[in-house]
Amino acid sequence: MADLVIVGAGPQALTLCCLLLQKRPRWRRRLRIVDPSGTWLTRWQQQMECYEIPWLRSPSPHHPHPNPHALRNFAHLQQRNRQLEGPYGLPHTGLFGDFCRQVISEYQLNEGVLAASVERIRLPQVGSGQMQLALSDGSTMTAGRFVIATGSGTPQLPFWAGAISGNHPPEALQHSDRIHLPSLHSLQSQRILIVGGGLTSAHLALGALRRGALVHLLCRRTLKHKSFDADPGWLGPKYLKAFHAEPCMQRRHRQVLEARDGGSITPETAAQLRQAQRGGALQLHEHCEVHSARWCASHWSVRCTDGHGLEVDRIWLATGHRQGVSQQPLLRQLQQQRPIDLVNDWPVLAADLSWPGSAVHVMGGLSALQIGPAARNLFGGREAAQRICRAVIKQ
Numbered sequence: 001m002a003d004l005v006i007v008g009a010g011p012q013a014l015t016l017c018c019l020l021l022q023k024r025p026r027w028r029r030r031l032r033i034v035d036p037s038g039t040w041l042t043r044w045q046q047q048m049e050c051y052e053i054p055w056l057r058s059p060s061p062h063h064p065h066p067n068p069h070a071l072r073n074f075a076h077l078q079q080r081n082r083q084l085e086g087p088y089g090l091p092h093t094g095l096f097g098d099f100c101r102q103v104i105s106e107y108q109l110n111e112g113v114l115a116a117s118v119e120r121i122r123l124p125q126v127g128s129g130q131m132q133l134a135l136s137d138g139s140t141m142t143a144g145r146f147v148i149a150t151g152s153g154t155p156q157l158p159f160w161a162g163a164i165s166g167n168h169p170p171e172a173l174q175h176s177d178r179i180h181l182p183s184l185h186s187l188q189s190q191r192i193l194i195v196g197g198g199l200t201s202a203h204l205a206l207g208a209l210r211r212g213a214l215v216h217l218l219c220r221r222t223l224k225h226k227s228f229d230a231d232p233g234w235l236g237p238k239y240l241k242a243f244h245a246e247p248c249m250q251r252r253h254r255q256v257l258e259a260r261d262g263g264s265i266t267p268e269t270a271a272q273l274r275q276a277q278r279g280g281a282l283q284l285h286e287h288c289e290v291h292s293a294r295w296c297a298s299h300w301s302v303r304c305t306d307g308h309g310l311e312v313d314r315i316w317l318a319t320g321h322r323q324g325v326s327q328q329p330l331l332r333q334l335q336q337q338r339p340i341d342l343v344n345d346w347p348v349l350a351a352d353l354s355w356p357g358s359a360v361h362v363m364g365g366l367s368a369l370q371i372g373p374a375a376r377n378l379f380g381g382r383e384a385a386q387r388i389c390r391a392v393i394k395q
């Protein structure tokens, strides 16, 4: 039996483990981490590699170590200050990865991840008591407390993509989750339609352009340029004070959506895309959506809502993920066993991010009604870890 089981071994879970072990080293024996990969940060590293992301979007104090200066100190000690980009010190992907490896080893967490997926959760009948978890390897675990840090929800697919019959090769239509740029050696003269307006769409476009493709980037609104997902005022009291004082969860939900305002790309990627546009290899279609797409033996014939047609070889959907209780199997089970208020499918959690009436905490995007617009980011992980840690230590 474990006192605390953390489901998922991404950056949010690592942030919580480090903070807890810093405050209460003896918790090491009472802690279990479960992730199908059996190692830390697998999905994080995969997504950085798949889209060939050169540096993070978040500033240098955002990382899993409890000391916000730790990444800067690491870069300094390793004489890698130049791998902190621009005025916010955005860490290069390699530097961030090396730093995280050092953090994992500093907290002796190398061997700590059990390679399995948690498939079912059973809450005790009433109030407190042991919870039971069923794992993909057939084993069960009991735990007094449980943290769900399983990352983004399910891929968001436009409705027209659902209407396509499957007579095309799989690589002709892919969500960004399935694209691995490094294995696409050449896309010379291939016509690629990328749907989206977030940073993933920009990185995919740049990756395709580097491989010789002709890219159509289709955004349903104007392509927005912002350094961060949300204004930096959301990373401190400037906006969060009023947000936390807001008693109405519907209003908080609206504030989170407005603060992120859909997808956006950074000014640096925007400049690179503009250059490709000038060179003629990229065409940007704003305020435009796909109306329908038909596979014609060797290519797509696409009809857009603005009336024009496109002939392309591949369609890539960089349309993000659906976040919601209904999108996460474990949260669906919790909602069945202990129903709570939802706002547009987001859970109304307690201030310590616990699922009301249980000892299950939720980290990541679905803690946004408590943490704010940066809940799914590294910053959100730090905030969530502090709240959960206080609850764990108090018990």
Ligand SMILES: Cc1cc2nc3c(=O)[nH]c(=O)nc-3n(C[C@H](O)[C@H](O)[C@H](O)COP(=O)(O)OP(=O)(O)OC[C@H]3O[C@@H](n4cnc5c(N)ncnc54)[C@H](O)[C@@H]3O)c2cc1C
Residues within 6 Å of the ligand: 007, 008, 009, 010, 011, 012, 013, 034, 035, 036, 037, 041, 042, 043, 044, 047, 048, 051, 055, 056, 057, 058, 062, 116, 117, 118, 119, 149, 150, 151, 152, 200, 330, 363, 364, 365, 376, 377, 378, 379
């Ligand atoms: C391409 C990309 C780049 C990003 N860059 C940044 C950035 O620069 N800065 C920033 O702040 N944010 C960034 N984000 C947003 C966010 O920080 C990351 O998505 C981050 O990985 C979220 O961390 P996480 O721990 O919540 O989830 P994840 O990294 O997704 O980790 C969740 C883990 O849970 C595991 N899991 C899922 N279900 C189960 C289960 N049932 N049982 C056991 N384990 C399970 C998964 O295998 C996974 O390993 C980026 C997102 C993307 C997509």
Ligand SMILES: NC(=O)c1ccc[n+]([C@@H]2O[C@H](COP(=O)([O-])OP(=O)(O)OC[C@H]3O[C@@H](n4cnc5c(N)ncnc54)[C@H](OP(=O)(O)O)[C@@H]3O)[C@@H](O)[C@H]2O)c1
Residues within 6 Å of the ligand: 053, 055, 056, 057, 058, 156, 157, 158, 159, 195, 196, 197, 198, 199, 200, 201, 203, 219, 220, 221, 229, 261, 262, 263, 264, 289, 318, 319, 320, 321
């Ligand atoms: N470190 C990095 O360099 C890096 C790289 C990639 C991603 N990221 C981060 O990862 C997170 C996810 O980014 P993301 O780009 O994958 O997702 P995202 O930010 O959620 O953007 C998804 C985009 O898809 C569009 N979209 C969704 N459904 C659509 C539909 N049915 N039809 C047309 N367009 C649709 C959205 O349009 P609207 O804007 O109109 O809603 C949005 O522009 C963000 O926090 C981002 O900053 C970071």
